[in-house]
Amino acid sequence: MIYCPKCGTANRQGSKFCNECGAPLPATGLRCPMCGAMNPAGNLYCDRCSARLIPAERVPPEEEKPERPSPPKGISLPSVPLGEEEWLSELRAEALDLAPEEETPGWPGELEAPSEPPTPEVTIPEWLAELEVPAASPTPEAQPPEAAIPEWLVELEAPVAPPTPEAPPPESAIPEWLVGLEAPAAPPAPEAPPPESAIPEWLVGLEAPAAPPAPEAQPPEAAIPEWLVGLEETVPEAPPPAEKPTPPLAGIPVPPSGEIPEWLRDVEFAPPIQEEPSAQPPPVAEVDVHAGMPSASTTVPPILVVGEEEILSTAPAEIPDWLKEAPAEAPPEYGGLVPAEIPEWLRPLQPREGVAVEEEPTETEGFLSGLRGLLPIGKGLDMPATAQPLLPRAPRPAAVARAELLQGLLSRPLITPPTAEIREAPRQSGWVLTRFLVGVILLAAILLPMLVRLPLFGPPTAPTAEALFATVNHLPGNTPVLIAWEYGPAESDEMDRVAGPLIEHLLRREARLIVVSTRMEGPAAAEALLASRLVDPSERSERIANLGYLPGQAAGVREALGNLGGRTEAMTGLPASQLDIMADVHSIADVGMVVILAAQPDDLKTWLEQISVANPNVPVVAGVSARIELISTPYLAAGQLRGMVAGLTGGAVYERQLDTGWGREYEYYLTSLGMAQLAIAALTVIGALIFLVGGRKR
Amino acid sequence: MTADLIGLIAGTLLTLLVLSYILGDNPLYRLALHMLVGATVGYGVAVTTVTVLQTVLPALQSDSPDRVRALIPLVLGILLLFKGFPRWSAWGNFSTALLVGVGAAVAMGGALVGTIIPQTAAVGSLNVWLREGSAGLINGLIVMIGTIGALLAFAFAVPRQPALRRLWNGSVGVLGQMGRLFLLAALGAAFGTALTASLTVLVGRVYAVVTGIQQLLTLIGMSSG
Numbered sequence: 006m007i008y009c010p011k012c013g014t015a016n017r018q019g020s021k022f023c024n025e026c027g028a029p030l031p032a033t034g035l036r037c038p039m040c041g042a043m044n045p046a047g048n049l050y051c052d053r054c055s056a057r058l059i060p061a062e063r064v065p066p067e068e069e070k071p072e073r074p075s076p077p078k079g080i081s082l083p084s085v086p087l088g089e090e091e092w093l094s095e096l097r098a099e100a101l102d103l104a105p106e107e108e109t110p111g112w113p114g115e116l117e118a119p120s121e122p123p124t125p126e127v128t129i130p131e132w133l134a135e136l137e138v139p140a141a142s143p144t145p146e147a148q149p150p151e152a153a154i155p156e157w158l159v160e161l162e163a164p165v166a167p168p169t170p171e172a173p174p175p176e177s178a179i180p181e182w183l184v185g186l187e188a189p190a191a192p193p194a195p196e197a198p199p200p201e202s203a204i205p206e207w208l209v210g211l212e213a214p215a216a217p218p219a220p221e222a223q224p225p226e227a228a229i230p231e232w233l234v235g236l237e238e239t240v241p242e243a244p245p246p247a248e249k250p251t252p253p254l255a256g257i258p259v260p261p262s263g264e265i266p267e268w269l270r271d272v273e274f275a276p277p278i279q280e281e282p283s284a285q286p287p288p289v290a291e292v293d294v295h296a297g298m299p300s301a302s303t304t305v306p307p308i309l310v311v312g313e314e315e316i317l318s319t320a321p322a323e324i325p326d327w328l329k330e331a332p333a334e335a336p337p338e339y340g341g342l343v344p345a346e347i348p349e350w351l352r353p354l355q356p357r358e359g360v361a362v363e364e365e366p367t368e369t370e371g372f373l374s375g376l377r378g379l380l381p382i383g384k385g386l387d388m389p390a391t392a393q394p395l396l397p398r399a400p401r402p403a404a405v406a407r408a409e410l411l412q413g414l415l416s417r418p419l420i421t422p423p424t425a426e427i428r429e430a431p432r433q434s435g436w437v438l439t440r441f442l443v444g445v446i447l448l449a450a451i452l453l454p455m456l457v458r459l460p461l462f463g464p465p466t467a468p469t470a471e472a473l474f475a476t477v478n479h480l481p482g483n484t485p486v487l488i489a490w491e492y493g494p495a496e497s498d499e500m501d502r503v504a505g506p507l508i509e510h511l512l513r514r515e516a517r518l519i520v521v522s523t524r525m526e527g528p529a530a531a532e533a534l535l536a537s538r539l540v541d542p543s544e545r546s547e548r549i550a551n552l553g554y555l556p557g558q559a560a561g562v563r564e565a566l567g568n569l570g571g572r573t574e575a576m577t578g579l580p581a582s583q584l585d586i587m588a589d590v591h592s593i594a595d596v597g598m599v600v601i602l603a604a605q606p607d608d609l610k611t612w613l614e615q616i617s618v619a620n621p622n623v624p625v626v627a628g629v630s631a632r633i634e635l636i637s638t639p640y641l642a643a644g645q646l647r648g649m650v651a652g653l654t655g656g657a658v659y660e661r662q663l664d665t666g667w668g669r670e671y672e673y674y675l676t677s678l679g680m681a682q683l684a685i686a687a688l689t690v691i692g693a694l695i696f697l698v699g700g701r702k703r
Numbered sequence: 704m705t706a707d708l709i710g711l712i713a714g715t716l717l718t719l720l721v722l723s724y725i726l727g728d729n730p731l732y733r734l735a736l737h738m739l740v741g742a743t744v745g746y747g748v749a750v751t752t753v754t755v756l757q758t759v760l761p762a763l764q765s766d767s768p769d770r771v772r773a774l775i776p777l778v779l780g781i782l783l784l785f786k787g788f789p790r791w792s793a794w795g796n797f798s799t800a801l802l803v804g805v806g807a808a809v810a811m812g813g814a815l816v817g818t819i820i821p822q823t824a825a826v827g828s829l830n831v832w833l834r835e836g837s838a839g840l841i842n843g844l845i846v847m848i849g850t851i852g853a854l855l856a857f858a859f860a861v862p863r864q865p866a867l868r869r870l871w872n873g874s875v876g877v878l879g880q881m882g883r884l885f886l887l888a889a890l891g892a893a894f895g896t897a898l899t900a901s902l903t904v905l906v907g908r909v910y911a912v913v914t915g916i917q918q919l920l921t922l923i924g925m926s927s928g
Contacts, residue, residue: 644825
């Protein structure tokens with residue numbers, strides 16, 4: 006349920022607007038970061054995709070620096086109405102205070118796992134590897150990645166390494182003797198220079214002075230060490246600069262004192278492999294970098310080795326004397342490699358040992374299960390986006406009442422279908438006896454006039470029947486009269502007493518009767534009555550044409566009214582056009598009068614309406630059942646019907662006017678009908694009294 | 704034994720079977736009911752066949768222009784038969800549309816010209832009032848009030864504003880109550896006329912049964928007629 010903040014009405018979960026007042030409802034619930042489905046507040050997992058809705062929170066240790074919450078990518082936080090969450094802004098301000106801008110986020114360090122040394126193959130700049138060759142120590146394994154400066158390296162960057170003799174000074178700390186070497190000559194490209202982007206900035210300064218001077222370049226006087234001055238005259242003319250890149254050795258700084266530094270001694274004692282004749286250096290490694298140096302007796306090319314991998318072999322060259330004079334110290338061998346010591350200035354670059362690495366929290370649930378180092382959720386963000394201040398006031402009594410009413414309705418037991426009771430009721434003997442008594446009473450009321458033969462009721466009156474009698478009485482002889490016979494055997498007990506006197510009157514007036522019907526049983530019912538009223542059956546073909554059934558309801562009537570001559574006589578099967586009675590009758594316009602004998606209201610209306618459309622001037626009279634007497638009266642009042650005989654009463658009136666000899670039967674019928682009506686009225690009153698007195702209790 | 708006598712006896716028996724329903728649902732009543740339904744359907748099929756097919760088929764065999772005119776309804780009728788097969792029922796859509804459309808148009812035109820306009824004119828006609836005098840005027844007022852009241856009897860909505868609600872209850876509500884009275888009177892009268900028609904049929908059936916029994920007694924010589 007979501008309670009409306011405006012009126013307090015309880016609304017269905019997930020509603021956006023209040024059902025009572027239409028006010029927008031606060032969005033409660035959690036939106037799944039994976040499928041976007043809304044979930045009820047309190048869900049840990051999505052109902053649709055079972056993704057975790059609230060990331061697991063890791064409580065950082067106290068000594069850990071507070072981290073600035075970085076914007077999580079790919080995670081949709083619970084939707085919160087904007088502008089309403091003060092706590093969120095407070096948390097954000099607090100987090101900003103705790104985490105200074107300059108501080109590097111801690112999460113990269115966590116991801117790097119500093120306890121594990123990086124792989125050396127791809128991270129060591131080549132020129133730096135050369136420096137480490139003599140050492141043959143595991144130091145290269147601790148080299149940071151090429152593209153990223155590790156944290157322990159960053160820390161070393163700001164405080165410049167102490168100016169040890171071996172340490173490559175930064176650019177600002179380049180000794181003067183190196184500065185002189187750097188300026189004059191454009192250094193040839195090294196064989197495999199590290200990409201510019203891969204060189205740490207503080208090492209760039211070291212790389213530049215390492216370039217050897219071009220052979221033609223003359224260093225300034227002040228920059229030439231003394232031990233090189235003597236060699237200057239004896240140096241032959243330098244060959245043209247090699248097209249191939251300069252070997253990395255050219256970058257090694259030379260101490261100004263003329264002494265061989267330790268790192269140069271290491272280079273000198275690198276284990277050569279000249280004993281193996283097949284170990285010819287690859288041509289790509291041939292660099293004539295020592296061309297200007299004194300020739301040496303040995304022609305063994307120096308081979309730089311890192312570990313067991315040969316990474317560089319220079320072209321055969323003579324070892325200069327100053328290299329030969331270098332003190333030969335027998336380094337201890339270690340597996341064929343020369344152990345070396347990490348220079349002091351490189352030692353800070355090593356990964357710190359003994360630093361306890363905190364175990365990364367591992368996700369154990371959801372689609373991220375098994376992953377480590379997930380971002381912990383910031384404080385406050387793990388809370389669902391339910392707007393606590395908006396949550397409920399007390400619901401209104403009206404809403405509570407409606408809810409209770411609904412709950413009561415829903416908790417009611419289902420109403421059993423009353424079919425069983427209905428079926429059981431007739432089986433009760435009292436009900437059967439009641440029905441039998443009613444039937445007996447009605448039969449007695451109907452049969453009593455036949456036995457007693459007493460005129461219990463006076464002569465009936467029916468002004469409409471009298472008007473109809475007058476209309477027919479003024480009808481000229483041999484007038485074609487269209488009769489719509491719209492009743493069947495089911496209604497013939499009543500309608501025959503209505504239509505009989507009227508048909509006989511028409512026959513007496515020597516009218517030509519053209520019978521049609523929109524009911525399938527109509528023509529047969531008409532034929533039975535006509536046969537009973539026709540005095541001379543041989544005159545039938547001259548007086549009566551039964552055109553039969555008109556299919557199509559209103560459309561059929563409309564069609565027949567316009568094409569009476571195109572139909573077929575139902576009894577003889579002859580076309581109407583071949584009948585003498587239909588010789589001058591082709592449509593409704595040729596008819597002198599229309600008689601509608603209807604037991605159902607729709608039949609009367611259909612004929613009246615279609616006649617009004619086809620030929621409104623033709624006089625229309627009707628003989629109808631008592632059932633539709635009320636419906637027929639307005640047409641009579643409006644003049645659309647010139648006269649009407651309704652029910653047994655109207656037939657009796659017409660019969661009395663016509664005096665056909667059927668009056669006695671009508672008298673019996675009327676007496677029986679009156680008695681039956683009285684019986685029905687009496688039974689109704691008795692039943693009402695029984696209900697009021699005793700049956701009401703049930 | 705003539706056909707009329709057989710018909711009279713059969714009619715008497717069937718009437719007694721139907722009237723046995725007064726004792727509740729029973730097999731005799733069911734038998735009469737099934738016979739009535741079966742006879743009605745069979746008679747309908749026969750009448751339709753004779754009336755429709757015997758009119759159309761001879762026209763198709765002739766050389767007159769009626770041949771083409773008879774062919775169109777025949778084709779439409781055949782297409783209508785496809786309505787009995789769900790897979791092919793779409794073939795009968797045009798015929799159905801023609802029937803419904805033409806029937807509705809004819810009925811609507813007839814209702815407008817034959818009922819609505821004449822009845823409205825008759826109620827408001829000054830000639831009727833003048834012809835029938837004060838009775839006609841009163842009758843017209845009653846009809847008008849009854850019609851409006853019956854329509855307003857089905858107005859269940861009320862305005863929200865209290866003032867309009869009071870005005871509504873004082874006008875529309877009163878007319879609606881009067882309309883309900885008119886409806887009660889009309890329904891009572893309709894029930895009375897329907898009951899009268901049904902009792903008339905019952906009287907006719909009882910007389911038919913009595914007449915049939917007398918005929919049977921005459922036939923077997925137990926009655927002098």
